Amino acid sequence: MMASDDKILARYRVLSTASEIDTLARSMAYEQTVEVPAALIRDAGVRSRVVGTVRSIEAEVSRQDSFCVEIGYTAELASEQLGQLFNLLYGNISMYPGVRLLEIDLPESVTGNFHGPRFGVQGLRGLLGIYDRPLLATAIKPRGMPIEALARLAGEFARGGGDLVKDDQNLVDADWDTFRRRIDACAVAVEQANQQTGRQCLYLPHLAGADAELDQRARYIRERGLPGALVCPLVMGLDRSRTLLDRYGLLGMAHPALSGAYTHGEEHGIAHAVLLGTLFRLSGADISVFPATGGRFGPPASACRAVAKALVEPLGNLRSAMPAPAGGMSFKLIPDLIETYGLDTVLLVGGALHGHSEDLCASTQKFAEAIRVRCGERCRPPLAVASSCELPVAPGAIRSRLAVLDGFHWQGREDRPYKSSHELDFAGVRRVELIGKSGEACQFDLRYFELAPGGHTSLERHAHTHVLIGARGHGWVQMDGEQQPLEPHDVAYIAPQRVHQLRNESAQPFGFYCLVDRQRDQPVAPGAVGEA
């Protein structure tokens, strides 16, 4: 199955009689795109561009009354976003009785909208300095233990030679303070262990909480110097999870909570590989945790192998992600797991590791040793590995004070070019990024602009707002053709999509502060129809 003509291809298993399958397949194609009967499509363009196309129907050899139906959807129906892609693939037909999504193939016009794994297999290995064996991971649990006890577990695992320690997905703090104290305690325990061992174990807290607090929590994880987080994409929302990982530059370990609703059975839902493989990878997962054969959830081995394959097979320009078979993995399964999934695998062992002995450090050593032996890892000196604080950071430096200098310059902040784009017309603009570009933990940026006599900013509009405060000299704000003065300490608000420009018609410099949302769209020229 190859994407063609900028189509999203989806292959479904459909239960039906031979006499009804044609009609049913066509209904599915209508259901997922236009949701009206064929007779109601009066617009020829809608019929040709929007309605899904049934590309093939094949009877399944191994089952009676079961067909593979391939439907093609125009790529733009995914609306460049992950939630709508999910909806397009299975939204309404999830309510059909016998339809299972087996495989998808996405064109680059779809995959190109998503960064996917930020670190990927190689990036994760680079953080750890481990290149030649599977990674050993565990979860901190159970919920209800004192913070100190949870932190101790994290530290012991790190000291024993574990690579990744994550929060259990049940560790969800109602309040900010507990979240912060728990994360801090576990991070410190792992950091101290790392100092002792000279190794680099990574701690991944569970990014969860009331939706309104998720940004704050993600930002805290990032600022605490931790490399990433455990996320439950189906609890939080696939695109919500993607956005948070992306916005805060976090490595994502995706947990399959709720996924069984989709993957259960063979005649309904979504195949493991599509959901926990491709869609989770699109959502930015660097590691995808999935229930593995041999454990207590026991999906078929073929489904597990298909997840692992979907995490590494070509998918636009996206990086590969690591499979993390889990759900009751035991000591004796280690050889099988390595055999099945290869070296680029995270072996996530929970209860078996915690229950192996009362000394988690010793148990971890034993598991780690078993992995090393299995992979023939030679004894190597401790590596000088990238520490999490060496992760890429924004340029500039966070400073608590930016003293103003003569002529409206600031200590520690240089002038920057006003715009890199050559498409918009402007003249004589000086720009200083005061707050935001150095990674300060706020949702907005504070900039200072100064227009030389006769200078002006570009005439533009955008969805984000401007808040301006006059700082120096006298200038004009033009908004939808209207002119307003801006004097020192005047405040101006430029609402979304207002066409605007700042002008200095005086003989002195005109300076003003400009406040914008950190997350914002690109300005466009007034006549432009789309976003730049």
Add this chain to the structure above:
Amino acid sequence: MMASDDKILARYRVLSTASEIDTLARSMAYEQTVEVPAALIRDAGVRSRVVGTVRSIEAEVSRQDSFCVEIGYTAELASEQLGQLFNLLYGNISMYPGVRLLEIDLPESVTGNFHGPRFGVQGLRGLLGIYDRPLLATAIKPRGMPIEALARLAGEFARGGGDLVKDDQNLVDADWDTFRRRIDACAVAVEQANQQTGRQCLYLPHLAGADAELDQRARYIRERGLPGALVCPLVMGLDRSRTLLDRYGLLGMAHPALSGAYTHGEEHGIAHAVLLGTLFRLSGADISVFPATGGRFGPPASACRAVAKALVEPLGNLRSAMPAPAGGMSFKLIPDLIETYGLDTVLLVGGALHGHSEDLCASTQKFAEAIRVRCGERCRPPLAVASSCELPVAPGAIRSRLAVLDGFHWQGREDRPYKSSHELDFAGVRRVELIGKSGEACQFDLRYFELAPGGHTSLERHAHTHVLIGARGHGWVQMDGEQQPLEPHDVAYIAPQRVHQLRNESAQPFGFYCLVDRQRDQPVAPGAVGEA
């Protein structure tokens, strides 16, 4: 089943042999709470407070090898948030082969964390001025039609006497500009129709898009004067959807996209009533759209009735929500639907209405008439109903210019009390809310504070940051015990959790701008452990 001892009660159908059901039920209780085997729980408190309790196991009379298992979970395991409640009820056991969540009962310590429907049945009726019959709703579709054609459909439906017109859930715009133009066009069409009819039809656009744009889109819907939105909670994330409806005060019509993954079958997943009834209601749905018997999805009639019941039965202090049976509802089903669901129902008719004739206005009149006849509604004069622009709005007014007046006052902005809390110590502080409190579409607030000679702000800390710009006079910023001067145009950044205070030790007023994130936590005194 009654909640007791602050427990969340969940009743599951579990497929098992009689000899294994006890062990399986206990595993479920462990799986959902501590996710380790019983032997590994060394802490007695965890065993008694955290591990789920199997309260009863009953063989199902009508099926072999099928049991009803009731498990009690300590309410605090839901962590006061909806995503974690969802996870607690079904996260990991979704991956068990034969477990279906049939019923839940929630104590007020859980329901009290959520506002639920903002309008509810009565509020929605109040918006429309219709109290004695079901409401007629339709969807604008298909995707791919020009904006003008979609808007025309909305207008015709409103003119024909329809009550609620929503976007199809496939209408998802990749870019902001199309979203805005489409919403505007449909809103104008419905407003013009309402002016002609003297009635009040409500337009509910689909709130969808890339996660990073959802706030902006929700705000736009609100600022455009529209009362609410269509949301897909399972696409967006249950708590994400709840938060957006709540934050922007929107009436929510919840769509069941992807829900079939959960509700399909009888031996796995989640019962319709729990998901589309209780959980959607907790997520703030005023109207829950669900696939109804008689339509093309065809769940059992008992499941549909159970959804309707879950939307109105007592649930903490939450308002009732309206059921909207849908998915292929036809003209001839109207009497049955009214008979089954009663008067407090939204009759959502899509294809049957659009296909009834080429004149949507005439078709709508016919459907509306059929509803009125069926309900014996007497002919009444047009009511003076609440218009959507009479919905509560934020105090103050958005202004594009706040000219500064003498003494650092601003046109259109009054001084406000510095703090309402009496717990924190402060003196001589004047506060002006320049931008944010009037509903400006930015993610931050701009305030001006002025300290009289000898004045000081409270000594406090919080997770959000401050960015300060000196405006007038000379003052000091104290941060974790260190003092820094703040002169006009100096910029200061106060990082998360730094204990800080502003002081004026001069004989002149000391004024500064203070920038904060719109979404932020409450300050606490330096020694406090929790949030104020």
